[in-house]
Amino acid sequence: MTDAGQAKLDAFLGKMVGDLGAIATGAGVLLGDRLGLFKTLREGGKMTASELAKGTGTQERLVREWLSGQAAAGYIDYDEGTDRFYLNAEQELVFADEDSPAFMAGAFEVLSTLWLDEEKVRNAFKSGKGVAWHEHSACLFRGTERFFRPGYNANLIDSWLPALDGIVAKLERGAEVADVGCGHGASTVLMARAFPNSRFTGFDYHEPSIERARKAAEEAGVSANTRFEVAAAKTFPGTYDFVAFFDCLHDMGDPAGAAKHVHDALRPDGTWMIVEPFAHDHLSANLNPVGRVYYAASTFVCTPASLSQEVGFGLGAQAGEARLRKVVTSGGFKRFRRATETPFNMVLEARP
Structure with a gap:
């Protein structure tokens, strides 16, 4: 394969990584929606995994993994200094506010x-x-x-x-x-x-x-x-x-x-x-x-x-x-x- 061909393949594989990430994160959105994780996070502001788990009656270890995946996708935000997760204004409209015209x-x-x-x-x-x-x-x-x-x-x-x-x-x-x-x-x-x-x-x-x-x-x-x-x-x-x-x-x-x-x-x-x-x-x-x-x-x-x-x-x-x-x-x-x-x-x- 030529250098130009390899570059095109690498670019296409990069697109595949992005698409696979979107598919995988989408399942996480459905999970978070059905468990009330997004709405509880909206109501609670910046929350630790433990606080979100307690507020939704879910298992803390699994909640932390979910939070980490959604943060990696840019669907929620993470404050490294306090180890807390939160929704910014745009994320709230898309994931937590059913009356929003941007709710997805x-x-x-x-x-x-x-x-x-x-x-x-x-x-x-x-x-x-x-x-x-x-x-x-x-x-x-x-x-x-x-x-x-x-x-x-x-x-x-x-x-x-x-x-x-x-x-x-x-x-x-x-x-x-x-x-x-x-x-x-x-x-x-x-x-x-x-x-x-x-x-x-x-x-x-x-x-x-x-x-x-x-x-x-x-x-x-x-x-x-x-x-x-x-x-x-x-x-x-x-x-x-x-x-x-x-x-x-x-x-x-x-x-x-x-x-x-x-x-x-x-x-x-x-x-x-x-x-x-x-x-x-x-x-x-x-x-x-x-x-x-x-x-x-x-x-x-x-x-x-x-x-x-x-x-x-x-x-x-x-x-x-x-x-x-x-x-x-x-x-x-x-x-x-x-x-x-x-x-x-x-x-x-x-x-x-």
């Missing part, structure tokens, strides 16, 4: 399903039959709600809805709203709390998620103007002023069929809001850190879910605006535009 612990819970369900996905690669959403490990359902909720909290009411033509005024006056593919109901509850004059129905085909959404509505005190029902995107009942799909259209086996059903369910002056993962139209433009995460999720969750259903269109989490436009307009919509975006989402508006 839920993402690690989502990604754990990639490993837990690898065998199911491997079999799907061979059979082509896909893996349905409900066939995944339960951490996917919990983690998805926790991962998406901070972004919805930060953007939905103050940014995304105002970007749609006339929707905020309608919701303030009182409108009939369907939140399709609502999961645990985070988006539905958020809108119901902000617009008490409107009536919200969350639909999802996954009954355990609907049960959890009903509890979430009760806990949030919005049961008076919110209900949740088990129904699929092509069959949900009712007529609406506003229909919302949050990060779910690309998971559907027949997204064009879903688009047609939404078109039929909307009043003539109604609006369909489609929130989808941010993506450019061409693969080369998506070869970046955000695309890396989304393609991984799409490989293990989104595309297998679509392939497990009728039609099995396989849109994928990185479909891009052009492909989404074709799907939406095939359902009969005449007006389609990108209303706004974040680094992680596109917010699309469709009208009859």
Whole structure:
């Protein structure tokens, strides 16, 4: 091997060390999240391993090893002079504050399903039959709600809805709203709390998620103007002023069929809001850190879910605006535009 070739190999091996470290540390994040280590550390300030173990009812020796690994990753800070560990302001927002728009612990819970369900996905690669959403490990359902909720909290009411033509005024006056593919109901509850004059129905085909959404509505005190029902995107009942799909259209086996059903369910002056993962139209433009995460999720969750259903269109989490436009307009919509975006989402508006 030439010196130049060796240098390239060394650089690539260095990247592998970093990637392996991220994977290993990710398991530690999940562990710390579930044991309450991050939140206790936030509340306690600078703590020794013994203090953190006592505060969480865990074993000190194991806690010290966990702390050391997280500190090596830069996920927590270490004060050598006092042998204490702590979270800085940024780390608190990411790992210990579930209401923070930067909270990311839920993402690690989502990604754990990639490993837990690898065998199911491997079999799907061979059979082509896909893996349905409900066939995944339960951490996917919990983690998805926790991962998406901070972004919805930060953007939905103050940014995304105002970007749609006339929707905020309608919701303030009182409108009939369907939140399709609502999961645990985070988006539905958020809108119901902000617009008490409107009536919200969350639909999802996954009954355990609907049960959890009903509890979430009760806990949030919005049961008076919110209900949740088990129904699929092509069959949900009712007529609406506003229909919302949050990060779910690309998971559907027949997204064009879903688009047609939404078109039929909307009043003539109604609006369909489609929130989808941010993506450019061409693969080369998506070869970046955000695309890396989304393609991984799409490989293990989104595309297998679509392939497990009728039609099995396989849109994928990185479909891009052009492909989404074709799907939406095939359902009969005449007006389609990108209303706004974040680094992680596109917010699309469709009208009859």
